Amino acid sequence: MGLLDTDSLRRDFPVLERDVAGGKPLIYLDNAASTQRPRAVIDAMDECYLQYYSNVHRGIHTLSEESTKAFESARETTRDFLSASSLGEVIFTAGTTAAINTVARSWGDANVSSGDVILLLISEHHANIVPWHQLAERTGCRVEFIPVDEQFEISDATVAEYLDRLRPKMFAFAAASNTLGSEYPVKKWTAMAHDHDATVLIDAAQAAPHQEIDVRDWDAEFVVFSGHKVCGPTGIGVLYGKEAVLNAMPPFLGGGGMIMNVTTDGFTTQELPEKFEAGTPPIAEAIGLAAALKYLQSIGMENIHAHERILGARADAGLRAIEGVRVIGPGPEKKGGINSFVIEGVHAHDVSAFLDQRGVAVRAGHHCTMPLHQALGVTATSRASCYLYNTVEEVDELIAAVADVRAKFARTGRRRRSRRSVESNA
Numbered sequence: 442m443g444l445l446d447t448d449s450l451r452r453d454f455p456v457l458e459r460d461v462a463g464g465k466p467l468i469y470l471d472n473a474a475s476t477q478r479p480r481a482v483i484d485a486m487d488e489c490y491l492q493y494y495s496n497v498h499r500g501i502h503t504l505s506e507e508s509t510k511a512f513e514s515a516r517e518t519t520r521d522f523l524s525a526s527s528l529g530e531v532i533f534t535a536g537t538t539a540a541i542n543t544v545a546r547s548w549g550d551a552n553v554s555s556g557d558v559i560l561l562l563i564s565e566h567h568a569n570i571v572p573w574h575q576l577a578e579r580t581g582c583r584v585e586f587i588p589v590d591e592q593f594e595i596s597d598a599t600v601a602e603y604l605d606r607l608r609p610k611m612f613a614f615a616a617a618s619n620t621l622g623s624e625y626p627v628k629k630w631t632a633m634a635h636d637h638d639a640t641v642l643i644d645a646a647q648a649a650p651h652q653e654i655d656v657r658d659w660d661a662e663f664v665v666f667s668g669h670k671v672c673g674p675t676g677i678g679v680l681y682g683k684e685a686v687l688n689a690m691p692p693f694l695g696g697g698g699m700i701m702n703v704t705t706d707g708f709t710t711q712e713l714p715e716k717f718e719a720g721t722p723p724i725a726e727a728i729g730l731a732a733a734l735k736y737l738q739s740i741g742m743e744n745i746h747a748h749e750r751i752l753g754a755r756a757d758a759g760l761r762a763i764e765g766v767r768v769i770g771p772g773p774e775k776k777g778g779i780n781s782f783v784i785e786g787v788h789a790h791d792v793s794a795f796l797d798q799r800g801v802a803v804r805a806g807h808h809c810t811m812p813l814h815q816a817l818g819v820t821a822t823s824r825a826s827c828y829l830y831n832t833v834e835e836v837d838e839l840i841a842a843v844a845d846v847r848a849k850f851a852r853t854g855r856r857r858r859s860r861r862s863v864e865s866n867a
Contacts, residue, residue: 465800473826529713555581622779673733749778759840778827
């Protein structure tokens with residue numbers, strides 16, 4: 442497997458046809474924050490709103506029945522994408538953040554108590570840190586972190602040592618780091634955690650866009666991901682949970698949609714998946730997500746992953762060859778298409794602003810991984826992240842632009858003295 446036919450693929454993404462920065466063609470390398478949408482997704486959502494939109498379930502009229510059919514068909518598509526066992530294991534949420542919060546509130550409040558440990562990686566996104574800190578405030582449990590080594594890696598031996606010593610109640614980790622780009626051995630670490638009687642949550646927000654996911658093979662109790670990172674719309678995400686685990690959990694949000702019966706004395710819940718889908722669900726967004734997943738599968742997840750690995754390796758080599766540039770992450774054999782970096786003497790925000798003048802869109806900041814940046818002793822990094830529609834030529838332009846930044850600021854000696862790092866959606 443090699444590079445994709447990007448000339449053909451790019452025609453599917455209208456936004457990639459535009460110019461920016463005074464006529465420069467757009468080079469979009471901010472895909473780890475959010476991907477772009479193909480026409481198939483836009484058309485599917487347009488059709489919903491133009492032809493048959495209505496609220497789903499219980500409506501005894503044509504539009505509601507058509508919307509319900511499309512909405513539940515989207516659940517079937519998502520189940521197939523994840524290789525889940527049943528439709529009841531696929532919960533639609535507002536995104537990865539909402540999915541993790543649901544687990545922390547429902548499973549966490551019911552199963553975690555004072556003295557228990559929640560084990561995370563130091564490289565976790567804030568969405569997989571803050572809900573566990575909140576759980577600790579409620580229950581008295583504590584949150585512990587596995588560090589990265591000097592090569593920005595985490596070995597199996599280190600994971601085993603932390604599992605042996607801490608005996609966590611929950612081991613929650615990202616399948617792929619949104620800052621380091623590292624791709625972790627999910628199946629192996631999940632099995633190791635289960636050997637220590639730990640429950641496992643996998644944040645697949647950075648994995649779902651790029652590689653095949655088989656939740657039965659991974660065997661984690663929970664897997665979560667977001668629609669906007671898989672060429673789908675914002676406002677939609679997925680919580681996969683093993684059916685027996687979800688059945689044992691109390692509902693998180695209460696209201697319409699999740700109830701079977703309500704009286705003045707109490708209520709009974711619906712069966713899965715409605716039990717965890719209170720209120721009007723993201724109907725058009727679920728339909729758009731299904732279109733996105735079908736689009737990715739038509740290209741082939743293995744093909745997408747191979748394409749990104751080639752581009753990521755080229756960017757890694759080119760950036761490392763520039764004097765004064767430090768890549769924050771392991772070698773290309775250990776990561777996908779993400780390359781975070783710092784330029785000596787230049788703040789990440791200045792780097793991003795300069796690259797934007799060349800038409801190159803990258804992310805600058807801490808990428809919602811402040812604990813990782815603090816552990817590494819850097820306040821902010823620049824991050825270039827490739828996806829299926831990016832080209833070799835675009836990667837080469839990134840490298841040339843970074844080299845120009847380094848040359849420009851090295852000559853002038855300009856250095857930003859202080860600037861508060863802003864939160865970035867990553």
